[in-house]
Amino acid sequence: MRAAAVQFEPVFGDVEGNASRLAALVESVDADLFVMPELALSGYLFESTEEATALAQSPDGGEFDDLAGLARRKDAVMILGFAERAGEGLYNSSLLLTPDGRREVYRKIQLFNTEKEIFLPGNRPPAVVEAKGVRLGMMICFDWIFPEIARSLALLGADVLCHSTNLVLPYCQDAMVTRSIENRVFSITANRVGTENRAGMELTFTGQTEIVTPRGRILERAGETGEAVLVHEIDPMEARDKQITPRNHVREDRRTDLYRLD
Secondary structure: OEEEEEEEOOOOOHHHHHHHHHHHHHHHOOOEEEEEOOOOOOOOOOHHHHHHHHHHHHOOOOHHHHHHHHHHHHHHHHEEEEEEEEEEEEEEEEEEOOOOEEEEEEEEOOOOHHHHHHOOOOOOOOOEEEEEEEEEEEEEHHHHHHHHHHHHHHHHHOOOOEOOOOOOOOHHHHHHHHHHHHHHHHHEEEEEEEEEOOOOOEEEOOOOOOOOOOOEEEEEEEEOOOOEEEEEEEEHHHHHOEEEEOOOOOOOOOOOOOOOOO
């Protein structure tokens, strides 16, 4: 599989324009999987729930039609973050678009800082979606700091952690190397770049989008600024080999009888 990690700078509030620019950014890229940033259509720093609601989408919304059409034409899977409008409120979500027209949603479980004032925490357990013969698990940004998310996806059989982010803290990219190693999975962290100054805050996003192998090798990491698309060939079978040594297996050696679960 050819996997692409997309580093992008959305214009706050320009949902249609951001969708068009994302499609243009990947139009000529040859890949089977594209992972794009968190809240890629709206931007990040909302001043109120009302503002976020006005910029939110439903998973079947027309704002995704161009990317869904691109997924079909390229015979590729597209994953991007968006503000999801639901009956009970808003979620910070990722949408997975398949070439055959499926739309699968993951809702961010671990909300970061002021996101708690805007979004509801995800109300569904992590899930794995199989597409193009590869098992994909979605994570969103601050999910990274809770190893249970990545481990849950790995135990469900994920080959690739598809991690859409708007990172501002400095350590996530390195931590995702550990998530890959401890679970023997690929991880794709697709981060945004740029600065937003709104709602009395200024945030600068850290870029450094990356693709990491199950043994923790960084295939490529983008810079801290500037849009980019990283593309690498990955072999899902490498993620399905959980043998660490001839006598050690990353899953079978787990001592669940002794682990304390709160």
